[in-house]
Amino acid sequence: MAESTIGVRMRRRVDAVTWRFASFTTLALAVLLLLVPTFIALAASFNGGESLRFPPRDLSWRWYQALWNESDDIWEAFAISLRVSLLATLGAGLMATLAALYLSRQRSAWARALETFFQSPMMLPGISLGLALLVWLQTIGLSLSYWSLVIGHMAISTPYIIRTALIGFGQIDPSLLEASRSLGADSTRTFARITLPLAMPAVLAGGFIAFMFSFDNVPISLFLSDARSEVLPIRLWNLIENLLDVRAAAVAGVLIIFTIVFALVMERVLGVSRYVR
Amino acid sequence: MVTDRAFLTLDDIQVRYGDAVAVDHIDLGINAGEFVALLGPSGCGKTTLLRVIAGFVRANGGAVLLDGVDISTLTPEARRIGMVFQNYALFPHMTVADNIAYGLRSHRAPKESITPKVQEMLGVVRMSGYDKRLPRQLSGGQQQRVALARALAISPRLLLLDEPLGALDKNLREEMQSELLRIQRELGITTIMVTHDQEEAMSMADRIAVMNAGQVMQFGTATEIYDAPSTPFVSGFVGNSTFLNGVLGKSDDEHWTLRTSGGVELRFRSAGPCRRVGAARIALRPEQIELCDDGAAAVVRYARPMGPNTRVGVTLDDGTELQLAAPRERGADNLPAGMRVRVRINPRAVCPVFLP
Amino acid sequence: MTSATMPVPLSTVMRKPRPDSGLLLVLPLLLYFLIFVLAPQIVLLVMSVRGQDGALTAANFVRALSDPMTYGVLFGTLRLGAYATVATVLAGFPYALTMVTVGPRLRSAMLLLVILPLLVSAIVRTFGWLVTLGNQGPINALLLWLGWIDHPVRILFTESAVVIGLTQIELPMMVLALYTVLSRVDGSLALASRSLGAGHWRTFVQVLLPLSVPGLIGGSALVFASAVGAFVSQTILGGGGLLYMPMYIYQQSILNQDWGFAAALAVILMITVSAIIFAGTALARRSQGYIHG
Numbered sequence: 052m053a054e055s056t057i058g059v060r061m062r063r064r065v066d067a068v069t070w071r072f073a074s075f076t077t078l079a080l081a082v083l084l085l086l087v088p089t090f091i092a093l094a095a096s097f098n099g100g101e102s103l104r105f106p107p108r109d110l111s112w113r114w115y116q117a118l119w120n121e122s123d124d125i126w127e128a129f130a131i132s133l134r135v136s137l138l139a140t141l142g143a144g145l146m147a148t149l150a151a152l153y154l155s156r157q158r159s160a161w162a163r164a165l166e167t168f169f170q171s172p173m174m175l176p177g178i179s180l181g182l183a184l185l186v187w188l189q190t191i192g193l194s195l196s197y198w199s200l201v202i203g204h205m206a207i208s209t210p211y212i213i214r215t216a217l218i219g220f221g222q223i224d225p226s227l228l229e230a231s232r233s234l235g236a237d238s239t240r241t242f243a244r245i246t247l248p249l250a251m252p253a254v255l256a257g258g259f260i261a262f263m264f265s266f267d268n269v270p271i272s273l274f275l276s277d278a279r280s281e282v283l284p285i286r287l288w289n290l291i292e293n294l295l296d297v298r299a300a301a302v303a304g305v306l307i308i309f310t311i312v313f314a315l316v317m318e319r320v321l322g323v324s325r326y327v328r
Numbered sequence: 329m330v331t332d333r334a335f336l337t338l339d340d341i342q343v344r345y346g347d348a349v350a351v352d353h354i355d356l357g358i359n360a361g362e363f364v365a366l367l368g369p370s371g372c373g374k375t376t377l378l379r380v381i382a383g384f385v386r387a388n389g390g391a392v393l394l395d396g397v398d399i400s401t402l403t404p405e406a407r408r409i410g411m412v413f414q415n416y417a418l419f420p421h422m423t424v425a426d427n428i429a430y431g432l433r434s435h436r437a438p439k440e441s442i443t444p445k446v447q448e449m450l451g452v453v454r455m456s457g458y459d460k461r462l463p464r465q466l467s468g469g470q471q472q473r474v475a476l477a478r479a480l481a482i483s484p485r486l487l488l489l490d491e492p493l494g495a496l497d498k499n500l501r502e503e504m505q506s507e508l509l510r511i512q513r514e515l516g517i518t519t520i521m522v523t524h525d526q527e528e529a530m531s532m533a534d535r536i537a538v539m540n541a542g543q544v545m546q547f548g549t550a551t552e553i554y555d556a557p558s559t560p561f562v563s564g565f566v567g568n569s570t571f572l573n574g575v576l577g578k579s580d581d582e583h584w585t586l587r588t589s590g591g592v593e594l595r596f597r598s599a600g601p602c603r604r605v606g607a608a609r610i611a612l613r614p615e616q617i618e619l620c621d622d623g624a625a626a627v628v629r630y631a632r633p634m635g636p637n638t639r640v641g642v643t644l645d646d647g648t649e650l651q652l653a654a655p656r657e658r659g660a661d662n663l664p665a666g667m668r669v670r671v672r673i674n675p676r677a678v679c680p681v682f683l684p
Numbered sequence: 685m686t687s688a689t690m691p692v693p694l695s696t697v698m699r700k701p702r703p704d705s706g707l708l709l710v711l712p713l714l715l716y717f718l719i720f721v722l723a724p725q726i727v728l729l730v731m732s733v734r735g736q737d738g739a740l741t742a743a744n745f746v747r748a749l750s751d752p753m754t755y756g757v758l759f760g761t762l763r764l765g766a767y768a769t770v771a772t773v774l775a776g777f778p779y780a781l782t783m784v785t786v787g788p789r790l791r792s793a794m795l796l797l798v799i800l801p802l803l804v805s806a807i808v809r810t811f812g813w814l815v816t817l818g819n820q821g822p823i824n825a826l827l828l829w830l831g832w833i834d835h836p837v838r839i840l841f842t843e844s845a846v847v848i849g850l851t852q853i854e855l856p857m858m859v860l861a862l863y864t865v866l867s868r869v870d871g872s873l874a875l876a877s878r879s880l881g882a883g884h885w886r887t888f889v890q891v892l893l894p895l896s897v898p899g900l901i902g903g904s905a906l907v908f909a910s911a912v913g914a915f916v917s918q919t920i921l922g923g924g925g926l927l928y929m930p931m932y933i934y935q936q937s938i939l940n941q942d943w944g945f946a947a948a949l950a951v952i953l954m955i956t957v958s959a960i961i962f963a964g965t966a967l968a969r970r971s972q973g974y975i976h977g
Contacts, residue, residue, distance in 0.1 A: 078779060091822060176957050178930040230419075284916075287807050300815075
C-alpha cells in the first residue's frame with residue numbers, strides 16, 4: 052500500500068532538513084570547541100588588568116613586556132625544555148629510525164610485537180610511566196638530574212617517530228633498492244643515497260610530532276626533574292595554579308603563535324598530515 | 329648446448345622455494361653480443377632465472393659463469409651487470425642526469441668523466457637535453473629510455489631486461505623494440521630479455537629460450553622455434569597451433585601422411601622430431617592449411633576477416649575442427665557457413681611431428 | 685663488450701645468508717626499552733606487592749580496592765573517561781563525516797584544524813578553558829548578557845568542566861580514527877543507499893554507522909585511555925575539590941611518600957588502561973574482518 056506522494060515528499064523534506072540541521076550544528080559545535088579556547092587564551096593575554104577575563108579590557112602589551120623583561124625563571128624553563136626535548140628527539144630519532152629500517156622489512160609476528168612494544172609509551176598513562184621510571188632510577192642508583200629527564204623523554208618520543216618511520220620505509224619500492232645494487236652500490240651506499248633520503252620526510256615528520264609532545268609533557272617531567280631543571284609546562288602550571296599570574300596568558304599566547312607557525316611550516320615542507328593516520 | 333665459447337654460462341641452475349621448484353636444472357650458454365629472450369608464461373621461472381644472473385636470487389645449486397669466471401657468489405653490486413626493471417625503478421628524488429650518473433659514482437669513476445658519459449648516454453637513447461628533469465615529469469617511454477641509459481652508463485658486461493616493454497601501448501612498444509635493438513647492435517652488448525610476448529621475442533632476439541615450469545623447453549632461433557618446435561608446449565605457445573592425433577605413415581621421400589581416427593588423411597612434410605611410423609601427433613598452423621580443389625572434404629563454419637588474413641573455420645568430415653588463415657585477396661571473406669570445400673596442408677609447409 | 689673502461693669494484697663479498705646482521709639495527713632501541721621501559725614496570729610491580737617489612741603482600745591492592753575514598757577516585761576517573769569518550773564521539777562523528785564528503789582543499793584545512801590542537805601544549809589549551817569557563821569568561825558573559833542568569837554560574841572546577849576540556853583535547857584523536865575508517869568506505873555505498881530511497885538518517889544508521897564501527901571502537905579505546913591519564917586537564921580544570929587517579933598517584937608517591945600504595949595505584953591504572961586498549965583494538969580488528977570479510 053503506497054504512501055501518498057505528498058506524504059513521501061514531505062517525509063523526505065523533513066529528513067533532509069533535520070539531517071542538515073543536525074550535521075551543521077554539531078559541526079559548528081566541534082569547530083567552536085577546537086578553536087574557541089585557544090583564541091580566548093590569546094585574547095586574554097592582552098588584558099590590561101590583573102585578572103584573566105574575556106573580553107579583555109584595556110588592551111595592552113604589558114604582560115608580553117613582563118614576559119620579555121622580568122621573567123628569567125620562565126626563560127630558563129623554556130631553555131631547559133628546549134634542550135631536553137631536542138636531545139630526547141634526536142636520541143630517540145636515531146634509535147627509532149634504525150629499528151624501523153629493520154622492522155619495516157620483516158613480516159614475522161615478532162616484528163609486529165616489537166613494533167607494539169616500541170609504541171606502548173604512547174598508549175599508557177604517563178603517570179604510571181613516570182613513577183615507574185623514578186623508582187627504577189632510584190633502584191639503580193641514578194640520581195635525578197637533567198639527564199633523567201632526557202631518558203624519560205626519549206622513551207615517550209620513540210612511538211611517534213617509529214610510527215612515521217615505519218610508514219616511510221615501508222613505502223619505498225624494493226625495486227629501487229635492487230636497481231641501486233645493480234648499479235654497483237653496496238648496502239651502505241644504497242641506504243645512504245636511496246633509502247634514507249626517500250624516508251627522510253616521514254622520519255622528520257615523526258620527529259616534529261615527537262618534539263611537540265615531548266615539549267608539552269607534564270607527567271614524566273613531574274617525576275623525573277630535580278629542583279634545578281624545571282621544564283616550561285611545569286613552570287607554566289605553577290604560574291597558573293599558584294599565582295594566577297597573567298604572565299601565564301602571555302606565555303600561552305607565545306606558545307600558541309609559535310606552534311601554529313611551526314606546524315604550518317612543517318606542513319608545507321614535509322606534509323606532516325600525511326603521516327598522522 | 330654449453331660450449332667453451334659461451335660468454336655467459338648457466339650450469340645446472342636450481343632454485344627452490346620450500347617445496348616449490350622455480351628453476352629446474354637449467355643449462356644455458358649465451359654468446360657474446362647475442363640478444364637472447366627468455367620466453368614463457370607467468371610462473372615459468374624466467375624472471376627467477378634473470379634474477380639469479382643478476383645476483384638477487386641465490387641458486388640452490390649450479391653455477392653462473394661470466395666470461396669464464398664463476399660469479400655465483402658475487403653480490404649484485406660486484407657483478408657489473410646492467411638491469412632495466414619492469415617499472416623502470418628510476419630514483420624519484422634524483423634528476424635524470426643524477427640517475428644516470430648514479431652507477432658511475434657508485435663505481436667511483438673519475439669525476440671529470442661523469443658528465444661527458446652522462447651526455448653520451450643521453451645521446452644514445454635520444455634523450456639529450458632532459459638532464460635536469462625529474463622522473464615524474466617523464467612519460468613511460470621516456471622513463472624507459474632513461475632506465476636503459478642508466479644501466480648502460482656503467483659499461484656493463486651484460487644487459488638484463490625484465491619485461492621492459494610491458495607497460496607501453498602497442499605503437500610505443502614497437503617503436504621501443506626497434507630502438508632497443510638498434511642500441512644493442514650499436515654497442516654490441518650481450519643482452520637477455522624476459523618476456524611473455526612471443527611476437528616481441530621473435531622480432532628482437534637472436535635466440536629464444538622457451539621456458540615452462542622451470543625448464544628450458546627449447547633454445548633456438550625464432551625460425552627454429554616456430555618451424556621446428558621440439559615439444560608440443562613450444563609449438564602451442566609460439567603462434568597458433570592445432571594438434572591432430574593419428575597414425576603416421578610415409579608417403580614418399582619428402583612427404584608423410586597422418587590418418588586420423590575418423591579416416592581423414594593429410595599429407596605434409598615433417599619437421600620432426602618424431603620420424604617413425606605409428607601413433608603420432610602433428611601441429612598445424614593456420615597459415616599452413618589452404619583451400620584447394622582436391623583434398624580433405626570439409627564444411628565451412630565461419631569466415632572472419634582479421635587484419636591481413638581471413639580466418640576460416642572448417643570442420644572435416646570426421647569432426648575435426650581446423651582453422652586456416654587465407655590471405656584476403658583470395659576472396660575467402662565471402663565463404664558462407666555451410667558451404668562445402670576441400671582443404672589440404674600446403675605442400676611446401678613443414679609440420680612438427682610429436683609422439684602422441 | 686668485454687673491455688673494462690672502469691675498475692671493477694672489489695666488494696666481492698661471499699654471500700652467506702646472514703639473517704642476524706639486521707638485528708643489530710634494532711638492538712639499541714631494544715636495549716633502551718628493556719632497561720628504561722620494561723624494567724621500571726617490573727620494579728613498580730614488585731614495589732606494589734612489597735609490604736613495609738619487605739615481604740610479599742597484597743595489602744596495597746586490597747587497600748586500593750576496598751578503601752572507599754580510593755575506590756571513589758578510581759571509579760570517578762573511569763566515569764570521566766566514559767563521559768569524555770561519548771562526548772568526543774558525538775562531536776567527532778559529524779566532523780569526520782564532513783571531512784570525507786568535502787573536496788580536497790577543504791579537507792586539508794579541516795585536517796590541519798584538527799591536528800593543530802594536538803600540537804599546542806595541553807597546558808595552554810587547558811588554560812584557555814580556564815579563562816573561557818571562568819566567572820569572568822565569555823560563557824558567563826554571554827549568559828549574563830542573554831539574561832538567563834543574574835550572577836556568574838560556577839562552571840569551573842566541576843566535573844563538567846573537566847569533561848568539556850577533555851573533549852576538546854581528545855577530539856582530534858577520535859576524528860582521525862573515524863576519518864581513517866570512513867575514508868576507506870566505498871563512497872558508492874552511500875550513493876547506492878540513497879538511490880534505493882533511503883533518507884540521510886537511514887543511510888547513516890544502517891550503512892555508515894556499522895561500517896565505521898572499527899574506527900569507532902579503536903578511537904574510543906584511545907580516547908578513553910588518554911582521558912583517564914590526562915593529568916593536566918583533570919587537575920587544572922577540576923581544581924582542588926576533584927581528585928582523579930593521576931593526581932592521586934602523584935600525591936601518594938611524592939607528597940605522602942607511600943611508595944608501595946602509589947605503586948599499586950599506578951599498576952591498577954596501567955592494567956585498566958592496557959586492558960581497555962587491548963580489548964578495544966582487538967575488537968576493532970575483529971569487527972573490521974567481520975564487516976569486510
